[in-house]
Amino acid sequence: MIKVFKLTRRHVEKCDLKNEKLNQVKVFSTTTGHGSVGKIDFLECVMEIDEEKLKDIISRSCEYAKFKIGNVFKYGEVEIFPEHIKKLECLADSEFKNLLMNLKEGFIVLRKVD
Numbered sequence: 001m002i003k004v005f006k007l008t009r010r011h012v013e014k015c016d017l018k019n020e021k022l023n024q025v026k027v028f029s030t031t032t033g034h035g036s037v038g039k040i041d042f043l044e045c046v047m048e049i050d051e052e053k054l055k056d057i058i059s060r061s062c063e064y065a066k067f068k069i070g071n072v073f074k075y076g077e078v079e080i081f082p083e084h085i086k087k088l089e090c091l092a093d094s095e096f097k098n099l100l101m102n103l104k105e106g107f108i109v110l111r112k113v114d
Contacts, residue, residue, distance in 0.1 A: 004047035007106030062090035
């Protein structure tokens with residue numbers, strides 16, 4: 001089974017540092033994904049896809065989709081950001097494709113679960 005998670009909200013800790021340079025480093029770090037300095041992502045499972053169904057979808061898609069989405073079977077997890085969406089327009093028509101095409105901000109995580 002492949003679970004599809006979507007970023008639903010993000011909490012960024014307020015910066016109380018007096019030193020402006022340190023404050024900028026903290027803001028930059030939280031926006032680039034370093035959770036240890038004050039960012040917590042809240043992901044919600046928005047879809048589950050049978051592995052065989054996902055394999056069928058990507059088999060009918062372009063090489064980029066086969067590579068990007070297919071890596072979930074190799075690594076167990078794949079992150080998809082808005083900048084990947086244009087390259088994934090070639091994904092075979094499906095409810096999964098519709099979900100991806102509506103991603104304007106945040107990200108989606110595909111996770112293989114046993």
